[in-house]
Amino acid sequence: MADLNKQNMPDNNLREIFFNLAENFVKSFTGSLLDNARERVHEIIFNVKKEIFALFLMIFGLGFLLYGAMKLINKLINLGGGAGYALMGLLVLLIGLILNFAGRKK
Secondary structure, three states: OHHHHHHHHHHHHHHHHHHHHHHHHHHHHHHHHHHHHHHHHHHHHHHHHHHHHHHHHHHHHHHHHHHHHHHHHHHHHOOOOOHHHHHHHHHHHHHHHHHHHHHOOO
16 A cells, blocks of 8 residues: 555646646736736727827816807897807707718718
């Protein structure tokens, strides 16, 4: 019986070495996958934040531009209270409708 234990000893050591190598390989592989995924998620979140901030600034600037154009048209037309505002509102509405119809899929 002592001879059987001595013969199984190298097999157990080989198995243990193989399992340790396989376990370390799997751990390093999954670790690198998780690191790459985490890095990619952070990159995507940063890009989304940057685009949202740029969109906010564009909308804010567009609001000032439209307000200034309305005041200018109202001053130039001088037809009475708010004619320039109505004209600018109509122009913006028409542009929005054109963009809406142009952006639809056929």
